[in-house]
Amino acid sequence: MTPPQRKRRRPRAAHQPPPPMPPAAENGREENGEEGDTKNPERLYVISGADGARAELDLVTLIVARADPPPSVTPEQAVMLRLCLAPLSVAELSAYLNLPFSAMTALITELITAELVQARAPIVRQALPDRSLLEAVMHGLQKL
Numbered sequence: 001m002t003p004p005q006r007k008r009r010r011p012r013a014a015h016q017p018p019p020p021m022p023p024a025a026e027n028g029r030e031e032n033g034e035e036g037d038t039k040n041p042e043r044l045y046v047i048s049g050a051d052g053a054r055a056e057l058d059l060v061t062l063i064v065a066r067a068d069p070p071p072s073v074t075p076e077q078a079v080m081l082r083l084c085l086a087p088l089s090v091a092e093l094s095a096y097l098n099l100p101f102s103a104m105t106a107l108i109t110e111l112i113t114a115e116l117v118q119a120r121a122p123i124v125r126q127a128l129p130d131r132s133l134l135e136a137v138m139h140g141l142q143k144l
Contacts, residue, residue: 054105054106054109055105055108055109055112055119057090057104057105057108057109057119058090059089059090059091059094059101060089060090060091060122061089061090061119061120061121061122062087062088062089062119062120062121062122063080063084063087063088063089063090063093063108063117063118063119063120064084064086064087064117064118064120065080065081065082065084065085065116065117066115066116066117066118067081067115067116068081069081069082069116070116073111073114073116074107076097076099076107077107077110077111077116079096079097080093080097080107080108080111080117081111081116081117083096084117087120089122090104090105090108093108
């Protein structure tokens with residue numbers, strides 16, 4: 001006697017390719033007016049400008065605004081200057097503006113050369129506290 005064969009609960013559908021995406025307009029937006037999932041590399045080049053000397057920045061470099069945005073800056077730089085009233089890292093600025101790190105370094109370099117922002121290294125905490133501080137705390141606790 002042979003065991004009963006298992007039957008599939010649902011018939012297996014043939015693999016169908018996904019429906020084609022609607023063509024995007026020339027300005028990088030879809031027909032319904034919302035921004036598509038694809039990034040427009042031409043727009044990033046326009047924002048970041050030609051390749052030139054760039055400041056040595058990393059993701060944790062803090063950026064602080066020195067002045068209010070003048071009318072001559074680009075909209076992205078004006079937003080950066082308003083955001084940087086309190087120190088923000090380059091990674092945070094990149095996330096807020098939805099721009100890649102490479103475009104952010106170009107924008108920040110222009111602002112540094114115009115002396116509108118200041119780039120600072122992050123505050124690094126010491127791995128071990130000062131020995132004299134620990135001894136003072138220990139003596140204070142012993143006196144209690």
